[in-house]
Amino acid sequence: MxxxxxxxxxxxxxxxxxxxxxxxxxxxxxxxxxxxxxxxxxxxxxxxxxxxxxxxxxxxxxxxxxxxxxxxxxxxxxxxxxxxxxxxxxxxxxxxxxxxxxxxxxxxxxxxxxxxxxxxxxxxxxxxxxxxxxxxxxxxxxxxxxxxxxxxxxxxKMKTADHFWTDPSADELVQRHRIHSSHCRQDSPTKRPALCIQKRHSSSSMDERPSPSPSARDYVESLHQNSRATLLFGKNNVLVQPRDDMEAIPGYLSLHQTADVMTLKWTPNQLMNGSVGDLDYERSVYWDYAMTIRLEEIVYLHCHQQGSGGTVVLVSQDGIQRPPLRFPKGGHLLQFLSCLENGLLPHGQLDPPLWSQRGKGKVFPKLRKRCLQGSSESTSDKEEDEATDYVFRILFPGSQSEFGKHLHASRSSRHVSCFCPCPYFSVYLPSLEALSLCCGLCFHLHRAPLKLLCDNMKYQIISRAFYGWLAYCRHLSTVRTHLSALVNHTIVEPDVPCDASSGLSLDVWQQFLQDSTAYEEQELLRLVYFGGVDPSLRKEVWPFLLGHYQFGMSEAERKEVDDQVRACYEQTMSEWLGCEAIVRQREKEQHAVALAKCSSGASVDSSVQRMMHRDSTVSNEVFESVEEVDQIETEPKADETKQVPKIPNGTLPNGTSSPDSGHPSSRNFSVTSGLSDRSLSTEDSVALQQPGPGKPEQPADDNPAAGTGSKPQAQLLTRKQEAKELKAVEETKAQGIKELLDMYTINLHRIEKDVQRCDRNYWYFTPANLEKLRNIMCSYVWQHLEIGYVQGMCDLLAPLLVILDDEAMAFSCFTELMKRMNQNFPHGGAMDTHFANMRSLIQILDSELFELMHQNGDYTHFYFCYRWFLLDFKRELVYDDVFSVWETIWAARFVSSSHFVLFIALALVELYRDIILENNMDFTDIIKFFNEMAEHHNVQQVLTLARDLVCKVQRLIENK
Missing domain, CATH: 1.20.58.900 (RUN domain)
Structure with a gap:
């Protein structure tokens, strides 16, 4: 509209x-x-x-x-x-x-x-x-x-000269903000939350200076008639002296009325005549002189009629006086008062009211000047004189102050006035008895003594201070309740002599490797947190930050860890490569059958059945050896019921490893319920205890009921039962193996699809390195088949491989990284926790932005942060910036906060908060904005702001 x-x-x-x-x-x-x-x-x-x-x-x-x-x-x-x-x-x-x-x-x-x-x-x-x-x-x-x-x-659809209302790109919004950001009134997000106390200015200051944001054009247009406010009065060349050390400057005075409030604005002429879009205009110093005054805060208007026009001084409830507004000649002062009086109706009024003359409009009320000593003289002896100075009060029935009630009750005549000095000029104030005007606060000389005034002001000051302190205490309690678990309680400041901002340098690292006692682990982590890692050291330092090595390990101990990890990785690869060969063969045969069916059109159900039978046979041959079956039949032991056939290289079908497999990570691996790991039943155990090759037969008289001819029959029944049970076991194993193959096939296809499109424009990912990425991903998923592959895991693995450039090392570091990141994926519940914590953080640290989010479709669910948390901002940044952010997150866990990703996300929002507020963004707008801003962020500025936000929360908790 x-x-x-x-x-x-x-x-x-x-x-x-x-x-x-x-x-x-x-x-x-x-x-x-x-x-x-x-x-x-x-x-x-x-x-x-x-x-x-x-x-x-x-x-x-x-x-x-x-x-x-x-x-x-x-x-x-x-x-x-x-x-x-x-x-x-x-x-x-x-x-x-x-x-x-x-x-x-x-x-x-x-x-x-x-x-x-x-x-x-x-x-x-x-x-x-x-x-x-x-x-x-x-x-x-x-x-x-x-x-x-x-x-x-x-x-x-055209880009006309007047295209401000189109939806600009994110880059255009940022450029606009940079043009006028130096003149915008920005509340720093690092300050304590503002208390709900109305700010008062000194007599030489402006009230609410309008910012040229979001647009100088919008502000100038708001001075005229528009859909939001009614223009009651407007006059150019009204003089105001903003400061004592400068000349009065002309400007445009306008009176606006909305449904809720009446506002008086004064704008220097230089801003009215400026060229919109001009950089000098946007940065003009005259923006500091423009003022906006809410009439509900004004109690008195001191009016002085001069030969050259008229002057008005506005006085607020606490006695603060605004700079005089000097009108040009032509009765503009009276016209302004008349418009003001009409605008106050019906909820307010001027006291005394202006008088109406038929056909001539409003005029000043007639007041007669009198001396204090002449109160006993008759009216006829008084010297009548037209008053040139007036004081008008703005009254709102039902909201008058205590002083106003006393003053209003004391007035019974509008024709009697007294003289009172004023800092700017002399005025006449109507009253029954002698009144005194001091700093704009009128009070009855006898009924409202100075002590009452001081006591009332003291009470108001103490009340404001108390309620402000109470609001801050409640705020602090909320902080401690909701945010104390998000940060470490020890505040770590960057050490200036050590210059922590330079990060972990080559000299410091070499000195640490030569003598591990030269630097403590906490000191190294602090350097990484405040300044990152030197790019040439990342391949050496990252394994320490991720937990592959422990700080303080000797070179021999690190080599031993590497050997164990490499053996584990090779073992895992041999296992899934064997499974992959079966999958490839099965897919090849299924494809051939499908082609034959399409070409011949005949039914091939029997062929499919034969192929499936052959699959199970092949599977049994791969996953089970003939010697193991013979051992089950001929050499049962005491724990025979707990034995299950093995997968090659020592891994059992249920995902665990045999004691001699040498697989340190096998405890993390489990297969789904499709592969049976149950032990044989009691009946199976009894059956397997029947005589067999190499075992003595039971004496015939052990079974008195059996005759001499029943022994061969009993042995035949036993053999049939054994064959039946063995067949059932084989069918169960075949079904479990089939489910295992199906599950691995699904994950293999997902991995191959994502690997081929993972950062293919980055120089590192040649076909050979993409094959490394695939090998590592398949090895990890083979060990975690119960979770499987989820889209996004390749994004987390890729930067590790770029830095480490070693399959086994990247596999180990990725496994350590996924201990934290795994819960962010759909099978975990960490994402909802992130959203809830973001809601608490921004509600406490930036209530203004939170209110905007709540009003514009309520996107305080923070779903636009989903990709940030899922991939640790990997897709929001270029690779070099990803390295800096990741190593800071890993170090922050031990230095400042284990939830540092929350503060990076909050820093991203706070970095563009003014742009979000200026453009009144809704959920769609903010998603579009951050999608377009991907890979264009100033990462060092974001990290600095994130560290400051952590420190701010820590100080709030400690109430420093």
């Missing part, structure tokens, strides 16, 4: 249009009868407009155009229609977010939306229930009237 009032052209892709169409559609659908839109129609707006079109010509034409648009969109989606088709038909390219509001948007562009809504209002009983908005006798016609303005606008 603001665009409809202030703009001639609006860009068709503006997000304001999408929001506007959504709001209008909600109004139209509110209380709609089911039969009006059809019972089976999913698009109720389309059904309603179609029904209206049967009896209303503009709606009929709209339906035809909207249906054409729907057909074009459907063709583009299903048949990938060429762009020329839409150009030939004259149909604009519709943004994806506007498709669901297509009918309302088309009606708006065709300028018939107001007519259709008016028709619906006039025939509302036919379409709507009683509680509908359009059924309301007031709201319905108002809505139709409001739509006239937007329907009269011109909509364009």
């Amino acid at each position: 603001e665009e409809a009032v202030t703009r001639k052209f609006v860009h068709e892709d503006s997000s304001h249009i999408v929001s506007f169409c959504a709001a209008v559609e909600a109004c139209i659908l509110h209380g709609l009868k089911r039969r009006a839109a059809g019972f089976l129609r999913s698009n109720k707006i389309a059904a309603l407009f179609t029904k209206v079109g049967k009896s209303f010509a503009p709606a009929e034409e709209l339906c035809r155009k909207a249906q054409e648009l729907e057909q074009i969109i459907e063709n583009k989606t299903s048949q990938a229609a060429l762009p020329q088709q839409s150009m030939e038909s004259g149909v604009p390219n519709i943004p994806p977010q506007a498709i669901k509001h297509l009918w309302v948007r088309t009606a708006l562009m065709e300028k018939v939306l107001d007519k259709i809504v008016l028709y619906l209002v006039e025939n509302s009983s036919k379409f709507y229930e009683k509680e509908a908005v359009l059924m309301d006798p007031v709201d319905g016609p108002i809505l139709a009237s409001l739509l006239v303005g937007p329907c009269a606008l011109e909509y364009t």
Whole structure:
């Protein structure tokens, strides 16, 4: 609606249009009868407009155009229609977010939306229930009237000179902010939260100086009539002396009224005549002199009529006086007071009121000058004199102060006045008895003594201080409750003599390797936290930061760890490579069968069955040896019921390792329930204890019931039972192996797809190095088949491989990294915790930004941070910056916070907070902004701000 009032052209892709169409559609659908839109129609707006079109010509034409648009969109989606088709038909390219509001948007562009809504209002009983908005006798016609303005606008796809309202790119927003950031009033996010106490200025200062943000043009336009405020008075060349050491400068004085407040603005002429977009104009010093005054804070107006015009001094409740406003000649002072008096009605008034003259407007009230000693003289003996100085009070019934009540009660005559000196000039103040005006605070000389005034001011000051202190204590309690677990309680400051900002240097590291007692582990971590690691040292230092090595290990101990990891990695690779060979062979045979079926068209069910039988046979041959089966049949031992066949290289089918496998990480590996690891049942154990080769037969008389001819029969039954049980065991193993192969096949395909597209534009990832990436990923997933591969794991592995350039080392470090990162993926619950902590942090540290997020569609769920937390900002930064951020996160766990990723995320938001506030971003806007800003962030600035935010929370907790 603001665009409809202030703009001639609006860009068709503006997000304001999408929001506007959504709001209008909600109004139209509110209380709609089911039969009006059809019972089976999913698009109720389309059904309603179609029904209206049967009896209303503009709606009929709209339906035809909207249906054409729907057909074009459907063709583009299903048949990938060429762009020329839409150009030939004259149909604009519709943004994806506007498709669901297509009918309302088309009606708006065709300028018939107001007519259709008016028709619906006039025939509302036919379409709507009683509680509908359009059924309301007031709201319905108002809505139709409001739509006239937007329907009269011109909509364009061109980049005109007036394209401020289009959605700019993130880079353009940042550039705009940089132009005028030096003049914006920015509340530093590192300050303590502001208390809810109104700030008062000295008499020589301006009130609320308007910032040129978000746009100088917007501020200048706000001085004139607009949709948000009514202009009551405006006069140019009103003089104000901003400082004592400078001349009075002319400016534009304007009085504005909104539904809630009346505001007085004074703007230097240099800002009114400036060129928007000019850098000098944006940085003009005159922005510091412009002022905005809320009239509800003003109690007295000191007016002095001079020969050259008139002067007004505004005095607030606490006696602070604003600089005098000097009007030019021509009765502009009286005109200003008249507009002010009219604007105060009906909720407020001037005391004394201006007098009305028929046909001549308002005039000053008649006051007679008298001396204090002449109070006993008769009226006829008094010398009448026209008063040139006045004091007017602004009264709001029901909200008068105690002094105002005393003063108002003491007045019984408007024609009696007393003289009182003023710092600027002499004034006459109407009252019954002698009054005194001191610093703008009027009080009765006898009924309101100076002590009462001082006591009242003391009470107000103490009350403000107490409530401010109470609010801060509550705030501090909230901080301690919600944020104390997010940071370490020991504040670590960068040591200036040691210059921690330079980070871990080559000299310090070499000295540490030569003598591990030269530097403590905490000191090295502190250097990494504040300055990072020298790029040439990352290959050596990262294994320490990730836990592959422990600080203080000797070179021999580190070599022993490397040998163990390498043996483990080779063992794991041999296991999954054997499984992969079976998978490849099975896929090859399945592909051949599929080709044969397609070529012949004959049924190959029997062939498929034979192939599946052969698969199980091959699987048994690979995963089970003949000697092991013979051992089960011929040499059962006491713990025979717990034995299960082995996978090659010593790994058991249930994912554990045999004692001689030499697999240190085997305890982390388990297979899903498909592979049976259950022991044989009791009946199996009894059956296997029957006589067999190499075991003595039981005496015949052990079974008295058995005859001499029953022994061969009993042995035959025993053999059949053994064969049946052995077959059942083999079937169970075959089923478990099949499920294992299926599970690994799924993960293998996922890994291969992601590896091929992982940072393929980065110089390091040649085909040979992509093969290394695949090997490491397959090895990790083989050890964690219960979790499997999740998209994004390759993004976390890639930087490690780039730095370490060694498969076994990267595999070990990635395993250590995933101990923390694993819970961020969908199978874990860490992501919801991150979102909740972000909500608490930003609510306490930046309540203004949190309020904006809450109002604009409530995106305080912080889902736009999902990719940040999932990949440790890997896709938000270029590779060199990823290295710096990651090593800082790893060191921060021991130095300042194990949740340092939260503070990096908060720093990213705070870095652009002013841009977010200026553009009033909603959830869609902020996602678009940060997607476009990816790989364009100033990482050192982000890390510095993140460390400052950690320190701020620590100090809040300690109440320093």
